[in-house]
Amino acid sequence: xxxxxxxxxxxxxxxxxxxxxALFGVLVFTxxxxxxxxxxxxxxFASGPNAGKEEIEQIRRQMGLNKSVxxxxxxxxxxxxxxxxxxxxxxxxxxxxxLRERLxxxxxxxxxxxxxxxxxxxxxxxxxxxxxxxxxxxxxRLFCALGVCVPTFVSGLLLIYVFYxxxxxxxxxxGRIDVFTSLPPQHTGFLSIDFLLAGDFEGWWAACxxxxxxxxxxxxxxxxxxxxxxxxxxxxxxxSDFVRTxxxxxxxxxxxxxxxALRNAILPVITIAGIVFSTMLGANVLVEKVxxxxxxxxxxxxxxxxxxxxPVQGFVLLMASLFVLVNLxxxxxxxxxxxxxxxx
Amino acid sequence: MSEDLLRIDDLHVAFSTRRGMVEAVRGVTLTVKxxxxxxxxxxSGSGKSVTGFATTRLLDAAGRVTGGKILxxxxxxxxxxxxxxxxxxxxxxxxxxxxxxxxxxPIRAIGLQIADAILTHKRISKEAARAEALDLLRAVQIRxxxxxxxxxxxxxxxxxxxxxxxxxxxSCNPALLIADEPTTGLDVTTQKVVMDLLADxxxxxxxxxxxxxxxxxxxxxxxxxxxxxxxxRIVEEASPGKLFSARQHAYTRRxxxxxxxxxxxxxxxxxxxxxxxxxxVLDKPRPVLPHGTPxxxxxxxxxxxxxQGSAAVADFSMTMAGGESVxxxxxSGSGKSxxxxxxxRLIDPSEGDIVFDGQSIGHVASRDFHRSPLRKDxxxxxxxxxxxxxxxxxxxxxxxHPLMRLDGMRTGEALRQRVEECAQRVGLPLDLLPRxxxxxxxxxxxxxxIARAIACRPRLLVLDEPTAALDVSVQAVVLxxxxxxxxxxxxxxxxxxxxxxVVRMLCDRTIVLRNGGxxxxxxxxxxxxxxxxxxxxxxxxxxxxxxxGPTLAAAL
Numbered sequence: 001x002x003x004x005x006x007x008x009x010x011x012x013x014x015x016x017x018x019x020x021x022a023l024f025g026v027l028v029f030t031x032x033x034x035x036x037x038x039x040x041x042x043x044x045f046a047s048g049p050n051a052g053k054e055e056i057e058q059i060r061r062q063m064g065l066n067k068s069v070x071x072x073x074x075x076x077x078x079x080x081x082x083x084x085x086x087x088x089x090x091x092x093x094x095x096x097x098x099l100r101e102r103l104x105x106x107x108x109x110x111x112x113x114x115x116x117x118x119x120x121x122x123x124x125x126x127x128x129x130x131x132x133x134x135x136x137x138x139x140x141r142l143f144c145a146l147g148v149c150v151p152t153f154v155s156g157l158l159l160i161y162v163f164y165x166x167x168x169x170x171x172x173x174x175g176r177i178d179v180f181t182s183l184p185p186q187h188t189g190f191l192s193i194d195f196l197l198a199g200d201f202e203g204w205w206a207a208c209x210x211x212x213x214x215x216x217x218x219x220x221x222x223x224x225x226x227x228x229x230x231x232x233x234x235x236x237x238x239x240s241d242f243v244r245t246x247x248x249x250x251x252x253x254x255x256x257x258x259x260x261a262l263r264n265a266i267l268p269v270i271t272i273a274g275i276v277f278s279t280m281l282g283a284n285v286l287v288e289k290v291x292x293x294x295x296x297x298x299x300x301x302x303x304x305x306x307x308x309x310x311p312v313q314g315f316v317l318l319m320a321s322l323f324v325l326v327n328l329x330x331x332x333x334x335x336x337x338x339x340x341x342x343x344x
Numbered sequence: 345m346s347e348d349l350l351r352i353d354d355l356h357v358a359f360s361t362r363r364g365m366v367e368a369v370r371g372v373t374l375t376v377k378x379x380x381x382x383x384x385x386x387x388s389g390s391g392k393s394v395t396g397f398a399t400t401r402l403l404d405a406a407g408r409v410t411g412g413k414i415l416x417x418x419x420x421x422x423x424x425x426x427x428x429x430x431x432x433x434x435x436x437x438x439x440x441x442x443x444x445x446x447x448x449x450p451i452r453a454i455g456l457q458i459a460d461a462i463l464t465h466k467r468i469s470k471e472a473a474r475a476e477a478l479d480l481l482r483a484v485q486i487r488x489x490x491x492x493x494x495x496x497x498x499x500x501x502x503x504x505x506x507x508x509x510x511x512x513x514x515s516c517n518p519a520l521l522i523a524d525e526p527t528t529g530l531d532v533t534t535q536k537v538v539m540d541l542l543a544d545x546x547x548x549x550x551x552x553x554x555x556x557x558x559x560x561x562x563x564x565x566x567x568x569x570x571x572x573x574x575x576x577r578i579v580e581e582a583s584p585g586k587l588f589s590a591r592q593h594a595y596t597r598r599x600x601x602x603x604x605x606x607x608x609x610x611x612x613x614x615x616x617x618x619x620x621x622x623x624x625v626l627d628k629p630r631p632v633l634p635h636g637t638p639x640x641x642x643x644x645x646x647x648x649x650x651x652q653g654s655a656a657v658a659d660f661s662m663t664m665a666g667g668e669s670v671x672x673x674x675x676s677g678s679g680k681s682x683x684x685x686x687x688x689r690l691i692d693p694s695e696g697d698i699v700f701d702g703q704s705i706g707h708v709a710s711r712d713f714h715r716s717p718l719r720k721d722x723x724x725x726x727x728x729x730x731x732x733x734x735x736x737x738x739x740x741x742x743x744x745h746p747l748m749r750l751d752g753m754r755t756g757e758a759l760r761q762r763v764e765e766c767a768q769r770v771g772l773p774l775d776l777l778p779r780x781x782x783x784x785x786x787x788x789x790x791x792x793x794i795a796r797a798i799a800c801r802p803r804l805l806v807l808d809e810p811t812a813a814l815d816v817s818v819q820a821v822v823l824x825x826x827x828x829x830x831x832x833x834x835x836x837x838x839x840x841x842x843x844x845x846v847v848r849m850l851c852d853r854t855i856v857l858r859n860g861g862x863x864x865x866x867x868x869x870x871x872x873x874x875x876x877x878x879x880x881x882x883x884x885x886x887x888x889x890x891x892x893g894p895t896l897a898a899a900l
Contacts (some may be wrong), residue, residue, distance in 0.1 A: 040514065138751060211631060240446065241446040241447040242446065242447055242448055242449040243445060244402055244441070244447070245447045245448065245449075245509070245512070246449070246460075247352070247433070248400055248402055248431060248433060248434065248438060248439045248513075248700075249434030249438060249460070249461040249464060249512060249513070249515070249516075250429075250430040250431065250432070250433035250434035250435060250464050250465065251430075251434075251460060251464050252430070252464065255460065255464075259452070259460075260449055260452075263452075264449070264450065264451055267451075303812060337451070338450075338451055339450075339451055339496045339498075340450060340451070340496065340498050
């Protein structure tokens with residue numbers, strides 16, 4: 001085990017290094033893409049539709065847009081090297097500050113959604129695998145198909161309609177917390193955790209209530225792949241020789257299913273969960289819009305629509321880095337869960 | 345009656361398949377006395393494993409006992425449910441399986457797996473269970489048991505894994521142990537060590553054992569009584585001596601004949617009617633090569649090192665004449681497969697050269713060798729006939745593929761004729777050609793693999809354990825086929841195998857490999873009858889033989 005963990009860390013470090021060129025590529029590609037897309041930010045940010053040519057030219061100069069594209073790229077890269085992602089024209093704030101304020105909201109939402117999805121998907125997959133072809137199996141399949149078929153904004157709106165409008169159980173879907181609650185001192189940026197740290201249980205409950213609906217509508221979308229992969233790998237696991245061995249020595253049903261079959265079956269689920277998490281981070285813009293959630297995805301969408309270069313580039317860089325980080329975490333988890341990987 | 349530990353009475357087992365119910369076991373009756381070792385012998389599909397699984401209640405969901413009784417200590421096993429059943433499994437009867445590595449949980453330390461078995465049946469603390477697990481590892485003679493407790497199956501060799509499996513199976517001192525092909529896939533030397541261990545443990549603990557195997561020799565060496573199964577029925581039951589000297593049933597007779605022994609010749613392996621075609625070639629004299637003919641294949645100081653670590657093969661030299669058959673034997677890890685693949689130019693040697701028919705081919709990159717005109721002269725037959733055929737190619741496509749790639753033939757009448765000719769030469773019925781591999785039996789797939797290899801009329805055929813996955817009766821036919829092809833077409837055979845009996849029959853010369861180097865080589869019969877090195881002697885002695893009694897010798 002000791003060598004296994006060490007090898008895993010070395011492997012993860014190597015993986016991290018090898019992803020740096022890809023990150024750089026993402027950086028340059030996004031930069032060029034933004035320059036190719038139609039729309040002139042200078043026109044957009046001029047005082048009004050009647051702004052004169054000189055004014056626009058002046059703004060272009062201020063923004064450095066009069067220089068050639070390679071020159072702009074060099075400036076951009078050197079800025080990034082200094083930790084400066086530029087300034088958003090929409091908010092007037094540095095992009096780094098904007099992202100730092102909004103990222104915890106997105107992460108909190110995505111983590112919660114993933115947690116809900118896993119808690120639902122793994123048992124569903126296991127139950128389906130234990131009785132393949134049964135009514136339970138078909139029920140799970142139907143549920144998964146529905147989750148994938150219904151787009152998140154539709155399921156989100158449905159959830160709002162039922163739980164807010166009809167039943168009145170959920171609070172109004174406007175952001176992370178209602179305006180009257182005072183915010184806790186910021187430690188992690190995750191409201192639910194910060195409230196707990198501050199000992200404010202009322203605030204915690206309020207934040208959780210806000211979180212549930214958007215998280216569930218996001219989770220519904222990813223339960224299907226997670227449940228399917230759990231079912232498939234559980235079937236393989238249950239049919240394997242070592243499960244037969246476990247049965248041959250009379251182990252209890254629980255031990256056979258959980259300790260022998262499920263622990264082996266969970267390995268591919270870890271990989272898929274990592275991929276799902278990365279996809280959710282980028283794709284949750286719809287949910288953020290529907291629930292007015294102040295996250296990074298909706299921020300980037302707004303910036304993109306108004307040709308605001310810096311936030312979009314910052315957002316893409318952030319997503320790419322997160323993707324690398326998530327893969328790293330998956331690698332380490334996998335290395336701990338499976339003693340065999342350190343061998344290769 | 346009461347002394348029988350296990351009494352199987354007219355057992356029927358059926359499996360529900362897509363084509364309806366298929367009966368795998370149809371009326372098996374046998375008894376096992378306490379402390380006895382019974383051999384249950386038969387070829388694949390004979391229902392021997394299914395009988396074992398039915399006894400331990402481990403049948404797949406599709407399988408069901410449809411009739412008969414399995415009385416264990418007077419209690420009908422087939423009627424047990426829930427906790428009663430679990431108290432039986434592991435505690436009173438246990439099982440060890442064919443593929444030991446797959447039979448162990450890959451992500452659980454072996455010490456924990458043994459402790460799991462102990463804790464299921466005994467109310468003791470985890471520490472006590474761990475101590476017992478350690479004792480068991482000592483009992484199955486695993487070196488450094490303290491360290492091995494925390495090892496995972498992938499860190500152990502196949503033989504080690506089987507010892508761990510035995511430790512798990514005997515952890516609660518069962519009265520009956522069912523060993524389902526426990527040593528298939530292990531080296532002969534490992535097989536002997538594992539089987540000796542198993543026999544000793546069974547004797548020391550008074551444990552009855554059912555040894556399920558396809559290897560008559562193995563059963564004969566370890567069992568006092570052998571039951572022969574064919575198509576779901578027991579056709580004969582006797583002591584080994586009686587079974588081999590005065591066998592009654594026609595099937596047993598065929599099975600015994602097909603099992604290679606120290607003295608058997610290829611022509612002895614099959615029954616009279618199948619022998620004709622072979623005998624016709626046998627009479628044809630071997631063409632005498634004029635003196636000074638250069639060897640077909642010359643390998644000089646071949647070496648292979650993989651990324652890190654020591655050499656897999658080092659300083660390997662050999663020569664082969666046209667039409668000669670050479671055996672390459674050794675335990676797993678001895679480098680015999682690596683060597684054969686280098687000669688086939690499927691992997692690149694690190695050092696040395698390979699000269700084929702006067703041309704140096706050792707330096708042609710294996711990636712480019714498929715373009716060499718010599719590619720069709722060196723062909724290969726692979727170990728697993730199931731895995732080495734493209735599942736989406738019909739038998740016809742499989743045989744036609746090398747003809748189209750290497751001989752540049754186009755689809756048409758000429759190609760069809762060549763394919764059919766190849767099929768006929770390997771004895772593959774022509775109506776099987778449109779079938780896909782999964783619709784063919786193991787022996788038929790092996791024939792397709794050989795037909796594919798000989799399609800381009802190669803001069804050297806490299807065979808990597810071509811019969812390891814086949815039943816003995818099929819193996820006999822395939823061996824005879826290979827030898828006939830060699831004689832008919834003067835194809836040189838390089839035969840890689842761990843089955844020394846087969847090599848002894850088929851090969852003129854034998855090379856013994858160990859740790860990547862040649863230990864001994866020479867004319868096959870002399871080498872096996874009179875080994876010069878201890879290593880070869882150990883290999884030869886480990887082969888389980890059928891003791892053909894004096895009666896049999898007289899009958900021949």
